[in-house]
Amino acid sequence: MPTSRKALVVGLGIAGLATAARLHEIGWTPVVVERTPQRRTGGYFVGLFPRGAQAAEELGVLATMHLRTPADHRTWAVDANGARVRSIGFLDQPGHPDGVLRGDIEAALWEKIEGRVEVRFGTEPVAIEQTTGTARVTLRDNASGATSEEDYDLVVGADGLRSTVRRLVFGPHERFMRSMHAIICAYSLEHQVTGYGDHEQVVIAAPRRALWIFPFRDHPPTALFTYRTREEDRQFRGDHADVLAGRFAGLDAGGIVTQALADLRRAPQALFDSVHQVRMPRWHRDRVVLIGDAAWCMTLFSGMGASSGMIGAVALGDALAGSPESIGSALDAYEQEMRPLIRKHQALAYVKAQLFVPSNRAVALLRAALLKIVSRRRLHAWIGQPS
Numbered sequence: 001m002p003t004s005r006k007a008l009v010v011g012l013g014i015a016g017l018a019t020a021a022r023l024h025e026i027g028w029t030p031v032v033v034e035r036t037p038q039r040r041t042g043g044y045f046v047g048l049f050p051r052g053a054q055a056a057e058e059l060g061v062l063a064t065m066h067l068r069t070p071a072d073h074r075t076w077a078v079d080a081n082g083a084r085v086r087s088i089g090f091l092d093q094p095g096h097p098d099g100v101l102r103g104d105i106e107a108a109l110w111e112k113i114e115g116r117v118e119v120r121f122g123t124e125p126v127a128i129e130q131t132t133g134t135a136r137v138t139l140r141d142n143a144s145g146a147t148s149e150e151d152y153d154l155v156v157g158a159d160g161l162r163s164t165v166r167r168l169v170f171g172p173h174e175r176f177m178r179s180m181h182a183i184i185c186a187y188s189l190e191h192q193v194t195g196y197g198d199h200e201q202v203v204i205a206a207p208r209r210a211l212w213i214f215p216f217r218d219h220p221p222t223a224l225f226t227y228r229t230r231e232e233d234r235q236f237r238g239d240h241a242d243v244l245a246g247r248f249a250g251l252d253a254g255g256i257v258t259q260a261l262a263d264l265r266r267a268p269q270a271l272f273d274s275v276h277q278v279r280m281p282r283w284h285r286d287r288v289v290l291i292g293d294a295a296w297c298m299t300l301f302s303g304m305g306a307s308s309g310m311i312g313a314v315a316l317g318d319a320l321a322g323s324p325e326s327i328g329s330a331l332d333a334y335e336q337e338m339r340p341l342i343r344k345h346q347a348l349a350y351v352k353a354q355l356f357v358p359s360n361r362a363v364a365l366l367r368a369a370l371l372k373i374v375s376r377r378r379l380h381a382w383i384g385q386p387s
């Protein structure tokens with residue numbers, strides 16, 4: 001394979017970082033452009049499932065990744081009045097995911113490419129034109145407003161849910177983004193809520209609204225507010241904490257919600273967004289390919305977005321290395337490899353969403369009953385274990 005093949009990777013999130021690392025490893029020359037002026041850090045709780053951990057291992061970053069699952073973690077289900085019962089939580093799912101911050105995965109991948117791959121901050125594509133044998137990209141430097149044209153063998157859109165590459169090459173967002181009619185707000189708490197230990201997960205799940213507090217071994221917990229609504233646009237009018245305070249009225253759970261909202265008012269990096277899946281019939285067109293949330297956003301409810309970004313990067317790298325003469329065949333192979341996994345987890349996300357935030361009272365009751373049975377079984381199995 002010619003060693004001079006150049007790829008433009010748009011976006012420095014998990015998918016973009018992982019893609020740059022893999023392309024560099026197989027002998028390509030990736031150039032990464034990132035819209036923001038600097039690399040982000042921190043973020044929210046992410047569960048890293050075994051398939052994602054395996055991809056991280058294949059990318060050579062698992063060993064350096066900061067895993068933060070608390071030893072002896074436990075979960076409490078808390079009702080509107082603050083009464084608690086033992087339950088099972090995110091980290092108890094089959095496969096026992098590791099708890100990390102999104103920034104932990106990004107930091108490990110960044111370490112892998114830093115100094116080896118060219119990264120340009122404050123830069124984004126404004127036009128992509130495909131001619132035979134090349135993709136011509138117009139890039140804009142956001143600080144100066146200056147634009148320049150550059151030719152690439154491949155353009156990888158790893159620019160997230162509202163991908164510019166997808167819009168420029170495949171069509172408007174509305175064609176591919178499917179609303180799950182839910183809002184999320186994720187951020188780091190200043191410290192654990194009163195009455196709970198650093199290793200304890202707190203879940204307040206009522207019909208159509210829920211608050212999850214995820215513990216870490218060596219970091220304050222992160223909070224995830226989520227609620228269901230069909231009036232997504234209206235949720236962005238006004239202060240996020242005020243909107244949440246209105247939505248969670250009557251569900252204070254013994255002061256936990258008030259405390260979490262007080263932290264939100266001081267949180268510098270809170271994420272407040274509507275929840276959408278991205279469904280596309282194809283992820284590539286000629287020399288432009290999408291990966292991660294840009295291609296298949298499965299939503300936080302799937303718990304597989306970060307993992308699938310890394311799995312996709314490995315698959316894309318393998319496909320390009322395995323088909324050095326034809327980028328088209330490589331991209332077909334990449335799609336074929338990834339489709340079954342994405343299809344499965346996009347479907348599962350709707351089921352798992354009911355565990356995060358039940359869509360009505362009947363589902364909430366069913367959910368609570370199921371969790372009670374499962375957590376009792378787990379407790380019995382644990383008590384019955386030889387010490």
Ligand SMILES: Cc1cc2nc3c(=O)[nH]c(=O)nc-3n(C[C@H](O)[C@H](O)[C@H](O)COP(=O)(O)OP(=O)(O)OC[C@H]3O[C@@H](n4cnc5c(N)ncnc54)[C@H](O)[C@@H]3O)c2cc1C
Pocket residue numbers: 010011012013014015016033034035036044045046047048052102123124125158159160161162163164165184186224271291292293294299300302303304305306307308309
């Ligand atoms: C609250 C929450 C909890 C989650 N929990 C889990 C979990 O438990 N397990 C899991 O696996 N996943 C989880 N996810 C999903 C996971 O975080 C995402 O799927 C993953 O981080 C997406 O990575 P990405 O690189 O595809 O996109 P992004 O993280 O969106 O990164 C895109 C990057 O592209 C940049 N960019 C955007 N537009 C442009 C442009 N025009 N030009 C240049 N750069 C641009 C952005 O600034 C950003 O740096 C969760 C998500 C949320 C919100």
